Amino acid sequence: MAKIGNIDVGDFPLLLAPMEDVSDPPFRALCKEQGADVVFTEFISSEGLIRDAAKSVMKLDIYEKERPVGIQIFGAVLDSMLQSVEIVEASGPDMIDINFGCPVKKVVSKGAGAGILKDIDLMVSLTEAMVKHTKLPITVKTRLGWDYDSIKIVEVAERLQDVGCQAISIHGRTRAQMYKGDADWAPIAEVKNNSRMHIPVFGNGDVNSPERAMEMRDKYGLDGAMIGRASIGYPWFFSEVKHYFKTGEHLAPPTMEERVYAAKRHLQMAIDWKGEKLGVFETRRHYTNYFKGIPDFKEYRMKMVTSDDSASVFEAFDEVLEKFGDFQFV
Ligand SMILES: Cc1cc2nc3c(=O)[nH]c(=O)nc-3n(C[C@H](O)[C@H](O)[C@H](O)COP(=O)(O)O)c2cc1C
Numbered sequence: 001m002a003k004i005g006n007i008d009v010g011d012f013p014l015l016l017a018p019m020e021d022v023s024d025p026p027f028r029a030l031c032k033e034q035g036a037d038v039v040f041t042e043f044i045s046s047e048g049l050i051r052d053a054a055k056s057v058m059k060l061d062i063y064e065k066e067r068p069v070g071i072q073i074f075g076a077v078l079d080s081m082l083q084s085v086e087i088v089e090a091s092g093p094d095m096i097d098i099n100f101g102c103p104v105k106k107v108v109s110k111g112a113g114a115g116i117l118k119d120i121d122l123m124v125s126l127t128e129a130m131v132k133h134t135k136l137p138i139t140v141k142t143r144l145g146w147d148y149d150s151i152k153i154v155e156v157a158e159r160l161q162d163v164g165c166q167a168i169s170i171h172g173r174t175r176a177q178m179y180k181g182d183a184d185w186a187p188i189a190e191v192k193n194n195s196r197m198h199i200p201v202f203g204n205g206d207v208n209s210p211e212r213a214m215e216m217r218d219k220y221g222l223d224g225a226m227i228g229r230a231s232i233g234y235p236w237f238f239s240e241v242k243h244y245f246k247t248g249e250h251l252a253p254p255t256m257e258e259r260v261y262a263a264k265r266h267l268q269m270a271i272d273w274k275g276e277k278l279g280v281f282e283t284r285r286h287y288t289n290y291f292k293g294i295p296d297f298k299e300y301r302m303k304m305v306t307s308d309d310s311a312s313v314f315e316a317f318d319e320v321l322e323k324f325g326d327f328q329f330v
Contacts, residue, residue: 002200002223004038004167005137007068007094009224012217012245013037014238015169015202017228018072018097018141021282025061026269030262031231032066035238037224039069040141043099043113046075046084058274060091067094070139074099076111076122078129085133095166096134098127100142103175114175117146124159131164139167141204141226144187147176157191161199169226172205182206189220202226210244217245233289235262253329260321263290264314271310280310294324 002009016023016031018040028039041059048056062069071093075081081098088096100123102113109115116123123142131138140160145151157168170191172183183205192201203216204226213225231237236254243251254262266286271279284305291297300323303316 002167004068004095004139004200007137009068009200010037013202013224014213014241015224015226016040016231016238017169017204017226018042018070018099019228019232022232022285024059024270024282025063025066025273026266026283027235027286028066028069029063029269030235030266031238034235035242036227036231036235037068039066040097041069041071041093043072043074043102044084044088046073046077046080049073049084049087050080057087060088061273062091062093069093070095070097072097072099072141074102074107074112076116076126078126081126081130082133085130089134089136093136095137095139096130097139097141097169098130100140101171101175103143103178108175114143114146117143117150117175120152120156120159123156124163127160127165128163137166138164139169140165141169141171143171144174144184147174150174151187153187154190154194157201158194158196161197165199167200167202169202169204171226172203185216185220185222188222192220192222200224204228210241210250213241214245233286233292255329256321256325256327259290260317263287264317267310267313267317276310277308280308280313291320293329294320294327297324 001011002013014037016036016039020042023040023042032039044056044059071088073084099113100116107113144153160168170188172185172188185203188203200223202224203222207213207216207225207227208230216222216225240251267283270283287304300316300320304313307313
C-alpha cells in the first residue's frame with residue numbers, strides 16, 4: 001500500500017499527471033470515474049496566484065468527488081511560493097505538488113520548473129520551507145536531471161525526502177530531452193532501490209499501455225505510475241490498466257456509444273465550469289483520441305475542433321453516433 005502522508009492511495013496507484021489545459025476539473029472527473037487513484041491539477045503559477053490573476057485562481061477549483069487531489073504550483077521565489085501555499089490551502093486539496101520538471105523556456109528561464117535542476121540546494125531549501133509552512137503533504141514532480149551528464153536523481157530524491165517531501169514523481173527524461181527520445185525508467189528504479197528511501201516513488205513517462213504499466217510495477221519495482229498523454233481523450237486508460245492487472249487480459253475498448261457519451265459529458269462539464277467559449281475551445285484537444293481510428297472521419301473532426309458554439313459540437317457527436325454507431329474499435 002502506498003501512502004502519501006496519511007493518505008492511503010492503494011497498491012500501485014495510478015496517478016493522473018498534471019497537464020496544462022488538460023487536467024481540469026471535467027477531465028479529472030472522467031479519469032477518476034475510470035479508476036485514477038490520485039489526480040493533480042495542471043501547474044499553477046505562484047506569481048499568478050499572489051497577483052490574484054483570475055486564470056490562475058480558477059485553476060484552484062477542486063471537487064469532493066475527485067479526492068485525493070493535489071494542486072500543483074510552480075515558481076522559484078521563496079516568498080511567492082510560501083504565499084501561494086496559503087492560497088492553495090484555502091481550496092482544501094489533499095496535497096500540494098511542486099513542479100520541478102516543466103521544461104518550457106518561459107518557466108525555466110525564471111529558474112522555476114526544471115530550471116531548478118541547475119540549483120539543487122535551492123530545490124531542497126524551497127521544498128523544506130514549504131513543508132514547514134503547511135500541514136498538507138508536499139509532493140514533488142521532477143525530471144531525471146538537467147541533462148544526461150548531470151543526473152543526480154538518487155541523491156536529489158533522498159535530500160527531498162529528508163526535508164519532508166512525502167512522495168516524488170519522476171519523469172524519466174532530462175530537461176535537455178524535453179519530450180524527445182524514450183523515457184528511461186532505470187534511474188527511477190535506482191531512486192526506489194536506495195535503501196534510505198521510504199516515501200513513494202512514482203514513475204512517469206511513456207506509460208502508454210497496460211503492459212508498460214505492469215513493467216513499471218514488476219520490472220522496475222516502482223510504487224505507482226503517473227499517466228499523462230495516454231489519458232488525453234482516453235480516460236478509459238485507467239480502467240484498462242486496472243483490468244489488465246487484475247485479469248491479465250485486455251478490456252474491450254469503449255464502444256462508440258460510450259465515447260460519444262463521454263465526449264458529451266466532458267464538453268458539458270467544461271461549459272458548466274468555464275463557460276461556453278472556453279469550454280468549447282479547451283475540450284477540442286481530446287476529440288482526436290476519443291474518435292481515433294475511424295476512417296473518413298475528417299469532416300466530423302473538423303466540425304468538432306473548429307466550431308465556436310457548443311450546439312454544433314453536440315450536433316457533430318450525434319451525427320457521429322448515427323453514422324458510425326456500429327464501428328468496431330480495436
Ligand atoms: C499537454 C501537456 C501539458 C503538461 N503540463 C504539465 C504541467 O502542468 N505540470 C507538470 O508537472 N507536467 C506537465 N506535463 C508533463 C506531464 O505531466 C508528464 O510528465 C509527461 O507528459 C510525461 O508523461 P506521459 O508520457 O505519461 O505523458 C504536461 C504534458 C503535456 C503533454
